[in-house]
Amino acid sequence: AAGVIQSPRHLIKEKRETATLKCYPIPRHDTVYWYQQGPGQDPQFLISFYEKMQSDKGSIPDRFSAQQFSDYHSELNMSSLELGDSALYFCASSLRQGAYNSPLHFGNGTRLTVT
Amino acid sequence: AQSVAQPEDQVNVAEGNPLTVKCTYSVSGNPYLFWYVQYPNRGLQFLLKYITGDNLVKGSYGFEAEFNKSQTSFHLKKPSALVSDSALYFCAVRDSGGGATNKLIFGTGTLLAVQP
Numbered sequence: 001a002a003g004v005i006q007s008p009r010h011l012i013k014e015k016r017e018t019a020t021l022k023c024y025p026i027p028r029h030d031t032v033y034w035y036q037q038g039p040g041q042d043p044q045f046l047i048s049f050y051e052k053m054q055s056d057k058g059s060i061p062d063r064f065s066a067q068q069f070s071d072y073h074s075e076l077n078m079s080s081l082e083l084g085d086s087a088l089y090f091c092a093s094s095l096r097q098g099a100y101n102s103p104l105h106f107g108n109g110t111r112l113t114v115t
Numbered sequence: 116a117q118s119v120a121q122p123e124d125q126v127n128v129a130e131g132n133p134l135t136v137k138c139t140y141s142v143s144g145n146p147y148l149f150w151y152v153q154y155p156n157r158g159l160q161f162l163l164k165y166i167t168g169d170n171l172v173k174g175s176y177g178f179e180a181e182f183n184k185s186q187t188s189f190h191l192k193k194p195s196a197l198v199s200d201s202a203l204y205f206c207a208v209r210d211s212g213g214g215a216t217n218k219l220i221f222g223t224g225t226l227l228a229v230q231p
Binding site: 004033041042043045048056058088090092103104105106107108109111 | 149151156157158159160161164205218219220221222223224
């Protein structure tokens, strides 16, 4: 079965650079979530989109932005990168219908290293 | 606000023995609870969920979880552990606080180590 696809798998950037992470949800899933997982930490919710509109916002820095496109894929844009942004970034997708019932399906993540 | 707590950072168990990974929850309203497993450098894989119904929920890879309303717990269990079960396990609760997408809120994770 098709899963959530994230690209790239690994990304190395220098401080103050920008990065763009991409996420392709499971076909027919209309909701996308972004999570950040620091070393030894639990995943922290950043932001989510439903039908191309931002629907919830968590601990996402102002330096980050995200959007969901007409084909439902999503991109997380990160600017003025800091060392503390080094983490594993996960995208997840789900069906909003039956929202409480529908589990999130996660991609394998993008490991961002800021040097 | 919804939250889950995983009181153990690590659980050690011998292969073939039963395992339990603990989770307690705090919610307003009905709890919607999930367990995920994470292998190194991988995404979180869905194991099972409790929405309503039977208190014993069966999931993937032989795992099950017992929902206990009086103790506000949702412990993950398996009758016979395998070395390949060694991974990081996260308990999660669905946020019903008003966000349109009802995001998941994760516990801090429990590292399960199964010794041969």
